[in-house]
Amino acid sequence: MKCKKCGANDAEVYLAYSNLKLCPECFMLLAERKVRNTIETYKMLSKNDNIGIAVSGGKDSATLAYILSRSFEKIPMTLIYIDLGIPDYSQHCLEKVKELSKIIDRDLIVYSLEKELGFRIPDFKSTIYGRKMCSACGTVKRYLFNKITYDLGLTKIATGHNLDDTVEAIFNSYMEGNVGALVRLKPVLPKTHPKMMPKIKPLICLTDMECLLYATYRNLPIRMLECQFAKRSRTIRRKEVLNLLADKIPSFKHTFISSHYRRILPLLEKALGGQSVGDEMGIFDCPVCGMPTSLRSMPCHFCKIVSLLKRKA
Ligand code: AMP
Ligand code: FES
Ligand code: ZN
Numbered sequence: 001m002k003c004k005k006c007g008a009n010d011a012e013v014y015l016a017y018s019n020l021k022l023c024p025e026c027f028m029l030l031a032e033r034k035v036r037n038t039i040e041t042y043k044m045l046s047k048n049d050n051i052g053i054a055v056s057g058g059k060d061s062a063t064l065a066y067i068l069s070r071s072f073e074k075i076p077m078t079l080i081y082i083d084l085g086i087p088d089y090s091q092h093c094l095e096k097v098k099e100l101s102k103i104i105d106r107d108l109i110v111y112s113l114e115k116e117l118g119f120r121i122p123d124f125k126s127t128i129y130g131r132k133m134c135s136a137c138g139t140v141k142r143y144l145f146n147k148i149t150y151d152l153g154l155t156k157i158a159t160g161h162n163l164d165d166t167v168e169a170i171f172n173s174y175m176e177g178n179v180g181a182l183v184r185l186k187p188v189l190p191k192t193h194p195k196m197m198p199k200i201k202p203l204i205c206l207t208d209m210e211c212l213l214y215a216t217y218r219n220l221p222i223r224m225l226e227c228q229f230a231k232r233s234r235t236i237r238r239k240e241v242l243n244l245l246a247d248k249i250p251s252f253k254h255t256f257i258s259s260h261y262r263r264i265l266p267l268l269e270k271a272l273g274g275q276s277v278g279d280e281m282g283i284f285d286c287p288v289c290g291m292p293t294s295l296r297s298m299p300c301h302f303c304k305i306v307s308l309l310k311r312k313a
Contacts, residue, residue, distance in 0.1 A: 005030075013213060016250035024217045031214050034205045035067045042187045044158075044200040050076040051200075052149045052157040054141075055100060055108075057081070057093025057223040059215040060160030062100055064203050066220055068158065069104040078154065082144055083112040084137065085120025092225050099221035111148055113140070119309055121229075126312045129305065133229040136305055143302035147291060149197040156198035164208040166201070167253045168239050170260055180294075183268050187261075193283045193292040207253065208239075 001021055003011045009023030022030065039045055053068060055061040069077055081097045083090050094110065101108035114120050121137050129136035149157040161169075166185060173182040189199040203211065215222050230236065246252045286293045286300035288307075293300035299307065 015210075017246075017254050019250075024213075027210075028214060028217055031063075031206060031210055032067050032071060035064075035202050036071055038187065038205045039071075039200075039202050042200075044188055044202055045072060045075060047075070049155045050078075050153075052078050052080045052109075052145075052152065052154045053106075054145050054157060054159045055079045055081050055097045056160070057096040058160065059220075059222045060162050060165075060203055060208075060211045062096070062160075062220040062222050063206070063211045063214045063218075064158060064160040065100060065106070066104055066218060067214075068202065069106055077106050078152065079106055079108040080145070080148055080157070081108060081110050082141060082148075083110055083114070084140075085112070085114045086122060086227060086229070089223075089225050089227050093223050096221040096223050103220070109148070109152070111144060117306070119306070123309055124305070127305070127308050129308075134233055134235070137229070139301050139305055143291070143300070145199070146195075146197050150195050150291075154197070156200055158200045158202055160203050160211075161201045162203040162206050162208055162211050163253055163257060164239055164242070166204050167242055167257055168235060170257065171242060172235075172238060179268060179272070183265065183272060186265070195290070196283065196292045204257070 001011045003023035005026035011021035013022045013027040053065045124136040288299045288303040
């Protein structure tokens with residue numbers, strides 16, 4: 001079977017949602033075009049930007065860094081890796097992001113939790129987060145993406161959240177009725193406070209499988225280990241359920257996300273009057289660290305879980 005685009009090479013990739021069979025070269029060009037279109041549609045980048053790219057050692061952020069770096073050569077970009085101190089895993093990922101930084105010729109900043117803050121993610125085992133390590137880890141990462149971007153004087157931060165990640169997160173927010181989280185799950189989160197840095201998700205148009213194929217065909221360095229705390233997490237199980245749906249209805253994920261952004265989100269935002277989206281009315285300064293938080297007169301989530309950890313130590 002020949003590639004449906006070029007008609008010359010053998011097709012290796014089948015994209016069920018658009019019924020396309022492509023050769024690796026045409027697939028990579030398509031993936032790159034999709035990311036550039038997403039960036040344009042949502043006005044994610046401008047020529048005065050100086051961005052941070054959060055790289056984890058995984059397939060998504062490697063794909064992200066490679067496509068951004070190649071497509072926007074003139075925009076300054078710095079790779080940011082947070083060393084979470086997870087035995088074996090964090091060191092393994094660090095080696096991958098170092099390699100990636102060499103390949104794309106962009107600087108890498110390594111932020112070590114242990115060196116900078118005196119703790120590691122596994123230390124949360126002794127707290128109420130013991131069984132919800134990923135949740136504590138998520139809070140730490142989100143806080144640091146913002147703080148590092150701010151401290152380095154960068155204009156925004158890009159993360160490798162892809163289509164599957166976003167569909168899963170939207171689905172979960174629906175399930176829990178968490179409207180506040182639902183309206184924050186946007187491709188672009190603008191600056192709504194002097195210390196709240198804009199966040200962009202340029203891979204929102206690519207599936208898990210597309211990111212894996214892209215990273216593999218480009219031969220990008222990606223981790224071979226799984227985080228020991230992620231095994232059979234709820235996120236993974238929800239993704240499996242959504243994949244079953246996509247097996248039956250190939251366009252399911254794409255339709256779900258586009259209906260959400262085009263039809264439901266605007267109505268939700270209107271109904272909420274912007275309050276939960278994180279405008280000035282709903283953002284306060286954390287009395288402990290001074291960074292923005294949605295909690296009035298209370299330490300931010302990050303400061304809360306870190307103080308919990310210090311009390312247990
Ligand atoms: P995850 O929360 O693990 O699904 O990762 C989502 C995105 O967050 C990745 O695609 C990266 O852009 C970023 N990320 C995750 N872990 C790290 C890390 N240790 N250092 C820097 N960025 C990360
Ligand atoms: Fe955060 Fe595994 S990478 S808990
Ligand atoms: Zn704080």
